Amino acid sequence: MVGGSRAAGQARRARSRLPTPSRSPYALRSPMRLFADQIARALAQASGLAESELKIELPRDPAHGDLAFPCFLVAKALRKPPPAVAAELAGKLAIEGIEVKALGPYLNFRIDRGVLARAVLAEIQAQGAQYGSAAIGAGKTVVIDFSSPNIAKPMHVGHIRSTILGATLRRLFAFLGYRVVGINHIGDWGAQFGGLVVAIRRWKNEVDLERDPVQGLLELYQRSKKASEEDPQFESEARAAYQELESGKDGEVRALWRWVTEVSLRGFDKTYARLGIEHDLVRGESFYEPFLEPTIRRAEQAGVTEVSQGALVVALGGIDKSLAETPCLLRQSNGTTLYATRDLAGLFHRWDEFHFERCLYVVGGEQKLHFRQLKAVLKRMQLDWEPRVEHIDFGLLLGPGRVKLASRKGEVLVLDDLIDEVVEEAARILGEKQAAMEPAERLPEARLAEVAEAVGIGALCFNDQKRERIKDVLFDKAEILSFEGDTGPYLQYTHARFTRILAKAASAGEGGGTPDYALLAEAGPILLHFARFPDVVRSSAERCEPSELAQYLLGLCRELNNWYREHRVLGQDAALSASRLALVRASKTVLSNGLRLLGLRAPEQM
């Protein structure tokens, strides 16, 4: 087969963190952090403890307050019972706009709703599409290896997770001010290309390489695989072709290989465009060919290599006992290099070129061992940047009944076909909903297809990101396409409804009054949600966990839809309408920023 895709897998547990106090000049602009810092400062004064030791939390039950401080640790330091400490501190604290109450061993804080609304809404309005962004990554580079399909074959469902997760990480880090280098490490090298070249040579007139070159190449590829097994003549010709390719000779073989690469990349680009995905560099395995020998020499000079059973290996048992049985192979006994050699060469090259803060490999968990080996080799070579290299692993994509979808034997589910199927169903549902609406409220005919595309792809992408990435993804078509519950379309729908209010307010000339933020008292949960957004964005990026952002948006939409049901925006008195419109405007901003980061489009109407 043409390389194994890097897709699929499993992993390690990462945890989200509370907003941590940050004193860096690039501190995140988070309204929540502002309030928490204010409280921590006052607490430090009242208790005599260092501000950095005082952990402000979000209460489990929002009825208790907006922020909380458990007094257990302070109590221990003061050798007094926690509830007594809480009561004592409550009496000492006086923070403007924040009410303090002791409840058992806890101090609960409630931010005045008017103060909260003014602070949060002003910040969102000021930042707009940048709300949630930061400069914490300024001057730092993050390299992200993702998607990485194999040429001469269409992208299939096995590539979807790496593609979607990687693209989101790329957007998240860019939003936080990092320089991001998204690399598509395509599988464009290997002995199998010898066979493909021979197949093209022999049978190019028997398949349609004009209209759908990718499909034609797939047929030729499959035929070459069969011929290699059955026809010794074909096999030796294929070997010769691969030798020529490896030799670097710029002849017929290389020209054909180049053509295959170009055709394949054009096919990938169409799919990427539909999904809104971009890479910064396309560097296939072939790119690293010239660096393989230098890489091996580098390892040899570091003194970490040895010959075992005729192969050149790096023994890793001294680094990690569980790797004692599986050294890293750099050269087979027949002299050829391996996957690990290429990735090691890539790693050196990337470090030399970018001096990255982090180098992320968005690759399925089934390749965990491979990346552990690579990191262990770096450790043996005593390269201090080894911790910056991370395998961002993820679970398998499974069909109903937990059967592996992209199996090597069964029918390969082509990604474009899957997208078509989902978009088609989205169009059908959209049509139904539209038919049930007042004619004046319906979408213009011309926009239907566009919105169906956004909604269908949104459903697909969101399903891949709503769970922790280490968990397997269950791809149940019916569930994803029902668009009810925890889905991308649910988020998009919420955004569309709120957007619609703004449009109607504009056309009715409403919203000109002066907002009175105290009138937004009932929107406390929403405002608190808004205030957390920058922290969630940062945490999602740091943990490489898009699901944190996805879950946040689901929670926010639940709050918003609830509020929408209870509170009318239009047709109220001027101050009330203006206040609620400010909230609606902020909702649209936060939702569309969040959706954009997850790679979902946010239609204005649906």
Added chain:
RNA sequence: GCGCCCGUAGCUCAGUCGGAUAGAGCGGCGGUUUCCUAAACCGCAGGCCGGCAGUUCGAAUCUGCCCGGGCGCACCA
């Protein structure tokens, strides 16, 4: 056999460097539309957080062992 990962409601999953009464979606049952999009909202039912020990003032969360499932285990990628 060894290594790593997962195990929370019937199903799919959240659960904040350990903290106050464990939450949501789907499915089930019952409600909500003279009102800015009902792709929405509300209520009810449903849990020994796989099991047993341990650490701690406090454990779904940390540690150990066990059970169940998955992935991987040098000359493939």
